[in-house]
Amino acid sequence: MRQFLAVTLCGFLVLPATSGNSAVAGRERERAAHVLNRLAFGARPGEIDRVARMGVDRWIAGQLQPEKISDTAIEQTLARYRTLSWSTSRIMKEVYQPLVTARRRAQRDGDDVQDGSMRELRREAQRVVGDLSAQRILRAAASERQLNEIMVDFWMNHFNVFAGKSIDRFLLTSYERDTIRPHIWGSFEELLLASARSPAMLFYLDNARSRRGGINENYAREIMELHSLGVDGGYTQKDVSELARVLTGWSIDRKRGNFVFRPALHDRDAKTVLGIRLPAGGGIKEGERMIRALAAHPSTAKHIARKLAERLVSDDPPPALVNRVAERFTATRGNLRETVKALVTSPEFNDPRYYRVKVKSPFEYTISAVRAVGGQIENPIPLAQQLKKMGQPLYFAQAPTGYGDDAASWVNSGALVERINFAIALTGNTIPGIRVPEVADPLRLAGVALSEDTLKVIADRKTDDPAAIAGLVIGSPEFQRQ
Amino acid sequence: MNRRIFLRSAGLVLAGTALTPGVFARMAMASTTKGRKTLVTIFQRGAVDGLNMVVPYAESAYYTARPSIAISRPGQEGGALDLDGFFGVHPALAPLVPYFKDKSAAFIHAAGSPDSTRSHFDAQDFMESGTPGVKSTRDGFLARALGKKANGSPLSAVSMTSSLPRILAGSADAIAMTDISRFNVRQHAGSFEQMYASSASEAFEASKILSAAASARLAPANGAEYPRTPLGNSLKQIAQLIRSDVGLEVAFADVEGWDTHAGQGGSNGQLANSLRQFAAAIAAFARDLGSRMSDVVLVTTSEFGRTVRENGNRGTDHGHGTVMMTLGGAIKGGKVHGRWPGLSSLYEGRDLAVTTDFRDVFAPLLTAHLGVADIRQVFPRYEVRPLRLI
Numbered sequence: 001m002r003q004f005l006a007v008t009l010c011g012f013l014v015l016p017a018t019s020g021n022s023a024v025a026g027r028e029r030e031r032a033a034h035v036l037n038r039l040a041f042g043a044r045p046g047e048i049d050r051v052a053r054m055g056v057d058r059w060i061a062g063q064l065q066p067e068k069i070s071d072t073a074i075e076q077t078l079a080r081y082r083t084l085s086w087s088t089s090r091i092m093k094e095v096y097q098p099l100v101t102a103r104r105r106a107q108r109d110g111d112d113v114q115d116g117s118m119r120e121l122r123r124e125a126q127r128v129v130g131d132l133s134a135q136r137i138l139r140a141a142a143s144e145r146q147l148n149e150i151m152v153d154f155w156m157n158h159f160n161v162f163a164g165k166s167i168d169r170f171l172l173t174s175y176e177r178d179t180i181r182p183h184i185w186g187s188f189e190e191l192l193l194a195s196a197r198s199p200a201m202l203f204y205l206d207n208a209r210s211r212r213g214g215i216n217e218n219y220a221r222e223i224m225e226l227h228s229l230g231v232d233g234g235y236t237q238k239d240v241s242e243l244a245r246v247l248t249g250w251s252i253d254r255k256r257g258n259f260v261f262r263p264a265l266h267d268r269d270a271k272t273v274l275g276i277r278l279p280a281g282g283g284i285k286e287g288e289r290m291i292r293a294l295a296a297h298p299s300t301a302k303h304i305a306r307k308l309a310e311r312l313v314s315d316d317p318p319p320a321l322v323n324r325v326a327e328r329f330t331a332t333r334g335n336l337r338e339t340v341k342a343l344v345t346s347p348e349f350n351d352p353r354y355y356r357v358k359v360k361s362p363f364e365y366t367i368s369a370v371r372a373v374g375g376q377i378e379n380p381i382p383l384a385q386q387l388k389k390m391g392q393p394l395y396f397a398q399a400p401t402g403y404g405d406d407a408a409s410w411v412n413s414g415a416l417v418e419r420i421n422f423a424i425a426l427t428g429n430t431i432p433g434i435r436v437p438e439v440a441d442p443l444r445l446a447g448v449a450l451s452e453d454t455l456k457v458i459a460d461r462k463t464d465d466p467a468a469i470a471g472l473v474i475g476s477p478e479f480q481r482q
Numbered sequence: 483m484n485r486r487i488f489l490r491s492a493g494l495v496l497a498g499t500a501l502t503p504g505v506f507a508r509m510a511m512a513s514t515t516k517g518r519k520t521l522v523t524i525f526q527r528g529a530v531d532g533l534n535m536v537v538p539y540a541e542s543a544y545y546t547a548r549p550s551i552a553i554s555r556p557g558q559e560g561g562a563l564d565l566d567g568f569f570g571v572h573p574a575l576a577p578l579v580p581y582f583k584d585k586s587a588a589f590i591h592a593a594g595s596p597d598s599t600r601s602h603f604d605a606q607d608f609m610e611s612g613t614p615g616v617k618s619t620r621d622g623f624l625a626r627a628l629g630k631k632a633n634g635s636p637l638s639a640v641s642m643t644s645s646l647p648r649i650l651a652g653s654a655d656a657i658a659m660t661d662i663s664r665f666n667v668r669q670h671a672g673s674f675e676q677m678y679a680s681s682a683s684e685a686f687e688a689s690k691i692l693s694a695a696a697s698a699r700l701a702p703a704n705g706a707e708y709p710r711t712p713l714g715n716s717l718k719q720i721a722q723l724i725r726s727d728v729g730l731e732v733a734f735a736d737v738e739g740w741d742t743h744a745g746q747g748g749s750n751g752q753l754a755n756s757l758r759q760f761a762a763a764i765a766a767f768a769r770d771l772g773s774r775m776s777d778v779v780l781v782t783t784s785e786f787g788r789t790v791r792e793n794g795n796r797g798t799d800h801g802h803g804t805v806m807m808t809l810g811g812a813i814k815g816g817k818v819h820g821r822w823p824g825l826s827s828l829y830e831g832r833d834l835a836v837t838t839d840f841r842d843v844f845a846p847l848l849t850a851h852l853g854v855a856d857i858r859q860v861f862p863r864y865e866v867r868p869l870r871l872i
Contacts, residue, residue: 206743206795214794218743221600221800231601237830240600391644391660398738399527401603404645412646413685414659416678417667424669457676472670476677 028052032059033447034355037482038312039063039344040146042368043447045440057345063147064341066185074143081131088174088199088257095124096170097255129169130381132176133394137380140367151184151340152176153363154311159195159227160402161204163395168204171257172395175200188304188334189295192227196291197259199252205400208251210244212267220244222400224294230306233299235274242273247287295334301326307405308340313349314357315406321348356448356481359407362390364482365419369426369474370434372445379433386431390418416480423475427467442469446478454478519777519811520724521852522733522767523624523649524713525610526760526784528741529602532804533790533834534753536589536818537562539570543825547791551748551798560749565589569818573749574757577765578807585816586768586775587809588871590843592823594786594836600800602741605785609840610648612861621652623841624732627848627860628653635729636684637691642716642735650734657688662719663698665689697726706770709762713737717767724771724778731852740784744795768809779811779851781843787834790825802833806843811851812872819869838869846871 032051036043039060043051051059062069078084083091099121106118140149156176163169179198183191195201202208205219220243225231249266252259261284270280276293278286294300305325309317321343328342329335343349360368366386370377377383387393391410397403404410422431429436443450443458450458454476458469473479537553538544539562545552553572554561562570563579569591571579581587597614599605608614612623628639628650639656641647650656659665666689667674675686692698700722708714716735723730739756746753764782768775787804803823809815823835841861848854850872857866 206797209744209795211794216743216793216795216797217799218741225601225603231599231604237598237600389644389660389664399602408651409645412656412658413682413688414657414665415645416682416685417659417665417689420667420674421664424667428669454677457673460676461670461673468670472673472677475670475674477681 025052028056030352030355030448031056031350034350034352035060035344036146036447037356037368038349038358039150041140041149041364042371042482044371045374048447060147060344063145064337064344066145066148069144071144074139077138077142078135081134083128083131083173084135084177086173088171091128091170091173092167092255092257095121095128096167099125125169128173129163129395130384132173133384134380136176136394137367137383138377140363141370141375141377147340148184150311151336152181154308155180155184155191157397157402157405158307159191159201160397160400161200161395162398164398165204167254167257168200169395171198171200171203174198174257183336185337186335187295188300188329188336188339189292191336192223192295193288193291195227196223196247196250196287199257199259202250202252202259207244207247208254210248210250211265212245212248215241215244215248215267217241217244220247223291226400228294228303229297229299230303233297233303239273242271243290245269245271246273246278246282246290249284250287298326298330301329301334304334305329305339305343308343311405312340312343313346314354315408318348321346356478358482359411359480360482361403361405361410362387362392362415362419363394365480366390366422368482369423369479372447372474372479373427373436373439373470375426375437376435377433378435382431382433386418386422390415390422419480420475423479424471427470427474429467439466439470442466442473445470445473446476448478450476450478518729518731519779519851519853520730520733521847522717522720522735522778522780524764524780524782525606525647525649525734525736526740526782527602527606527736527738528784529605529786529788529800530740530784530804531742531746531753531788531798532591532593532784533787534746534748535572535575535757536565536591536805537570537572538568538591538822538825539564540568541825544790547825549792550796551746551792553749566818568822572754572757574754575761577761578809581765581768581809582816586813587807588813588815588817588819590806590808590819590838590869590871592803592820592834592836593783593806593838593840593843594803595840596836598802598830600786600802602785602800607648609783609785610651612841612844613863616863622647622649623844623860624649624734625651625653625656627852627854628655628732629854629859635691636688637723637728637730639732640720640723640730640734642719642733647734647736650732655684656732657684660715662692662722665692691728695726695728697722697728700725702766702770704769704772706766708766708770709759711737711759711763713760714763714766717763718770721767721770724774742788742797743793743799744797746792746797764809771810775810777811779808779813779847781808781847782806783840783843789832790828790834791832802829803836804834806840808843808847808871811847814871819871839864839867842867842869843871845869 029048029052032048035056102118102121143149161168161175163172175198179194183194205222206216207219210216217240221240224235229235245267249262251262268281271278273290306322309322325343329339332338366383392403425431458472534553539555556562556564556570560573563573563576564570595609595614597608610622611619613619639650639653641650641658643658644660646656646658708718720733742753771778783806784804786802788798788801793799820838823837829835841864845857845866845868849857
């Protein structure tokens, strides 16, 4: 057993630095591990070598064009989550309306709202967000379009909508599928406009009911503070109330759950927002004009560049990088593919100084652990529950800010205990719904060299049980980072 | 910045494998300090409408500004519960009224942060850092208050949240958790303790203390019944920590759902439901702790208040001043503290003004109750004028 460890340790620790060529290969392998951590949800068994062999630049170029990557396996898996393809009007008609009707009837007749048919309707209602969470987890774990899933995670968080707010849980299916996913490689302006026309956002931030003479500032403030300009982006309280007036009438048809502009609710008087004078009677056009102006504002370029750099490079990204990415954003009129490309092909992103400086979020940690051990997810719901325990339930960030992307948001002792217990349960193959094959080479699971201290702790354990070693590696400090 | 904080902020870096001091020695140390004081802070995230929480029912301007969501005067149906002839609390706060009447609870009205931001994120950040208007402050003010006076227990500062809140950021001694019964490593605990010895050793010590003290198994006392809500759960566990004498000095919990832009409701409805759960959790906590409340002060705060006038959706938008509450210890209760600015002259023409800085509420609690020696370190560049709460 001692021997087993000694052999494995030796094999692992010998660095391939004997010749120039293998030093280059070693660096490419390190880079492959880096991009699989940042631009994917971690490496699957053998994947670091595969990416290093094909060339990291080529892999990145491929990931920047997800539409050209075949992803049939995951599409087939997702087919069994039937509400994923449903339109909002179908969800409202087949799930929401029956629930409302049954609830009203129960109230009128004084029936037990806990009875069987009610329970069934509620289960059906929960299925909608359940299917959606399943989809996010399965795609993150198994889609070949890994960077696409990273960006979905980023933009869904940037344009956060809370599923716990009333009917929003029925609107999120279409929100992710039709509003966010189709726009994340296109222009930011179109993405911002799509989010502004999305029933999920209009309902979540209360714009759906804002009306002339009775404005609601919630969305007008957040679209500037969070979605575009940033909190120091140069707007005032006056701009917030004026923009709220501009956006009066941007509403939803509550029954069908689709976007409508209601001229009767719209404030027809003249307004001034961010110094732009909007003459009276602008209708829906003036809202569109203002949203385009927000997308094109220099503060927006900076804000988006900074947030992307925080996610993909470092909690405290170098200002020169942020400026360069912001310039690319501006030069391409907010083309998000070009913006992300500028970031991930930058010298900073590829500088070993920034390897493993970020702490994984719970979503990144759990999914990367499953990928590392080659786990097969048969039922994603236990993983969704795990994320809730770790403080990152999918679709349930209540505040419009979404979840934090830095270490401070996720590093603390309670979270550490949860992570360690998850590592033990996963590698012990005791999480229901996830099948973990026997791990052949547990010391290589982290994808990077383990520290001497971690190796010593593992050696001191005096075990040759691969599952036990795998648990220690997945729970180790090295695996918390990316 | 000491090494441990640095390692933690750098994110669980591994270095060294020093063994931790004997847990029982530390437990013994903790148990000799019965009678230690605890400060429990509850953050109402989302900006609570202070005007409907503690209603200035004697001001007719209140009723003019809120035709559909005002709380009626005391004595009317669904009316406020009178406190002092001028203010009355929302009827959903009924479980807290006995504590006000017996002078163990007080409110502070028109309280808040002097910074004018109406961004939830910035305002929470400013309040938790304890430095309104200054974005560069790295640590939280409760972390600074805890500072060097941490008592040696790894459970001296506990946040019942899934991540460490800004208000405790930078503290080497603060622990965040949401479920004390799950706070133990199930296998290979010794190995993991060694791996994280330099960055998170207190987590393992805390876990051992919790299981030795069997904190999670303490049933609520005095017939207290906590609502099954996140806040109810948090306060129930904070009470377990206090009652099992594990050395808790600073506790933190937060509760969301106060951002009532639409359909806020009056004596019933959205805000009423939130307040009802809020009051039930706090009342259960006070009941559970019973006489031990003399060693405990609970304080509530929120990033700002809401517009005086209701908006077009029977809700309220982001405002300025709001109300804080404090309960327990030697609090001078039975009073609504603070200078009332009135509703005839509003901050920026729309909001309740702030006449009591939140730092002047926390200052006496930190010094007179918790025994913090130097309040200037807690609230730098601010001349504290402590409210006479104790």
